Amino acid sequence: MSLFYQWQAEDLVLTCHLQPKASKDEFAGEHGEAIKIRIKAAPIEGKANAALIAFLAKQFGVSKRDIEVISGELNRHKRVRVSQPKKIPEALAAVLLMNENPL
Incomplete structure (x- = not known):
């Protein structure tokens, strides 16, 4: 079982x-x-975090306001909340959909 989610x-x-x-x-x-x-963006002045939020919002079919960095704002290692994802990215589907909350 994967532990990243x-x-x-x-x-x-x-x-x-x-x-x-x-x-x-x-x-x-x-x-x-x-x-x-x-992420293409450099970790300067929050640009990498903003790019991460935009990337995840697109991948999960939600708006950027539905993505929240809950820890690790200034670190490479982060915890991010995706509020009510509308879709599962193809790259993660095999891992996420085999568990208890498929969309």
């Missing part, structure tokens, strides 16, 4: 390992007990 009612909490200044925005597999996410 947890369902809390209808919200999804992800433990993420962020790699800023990547060549493209993408999920990049698991990194220990976190999901690795590559």
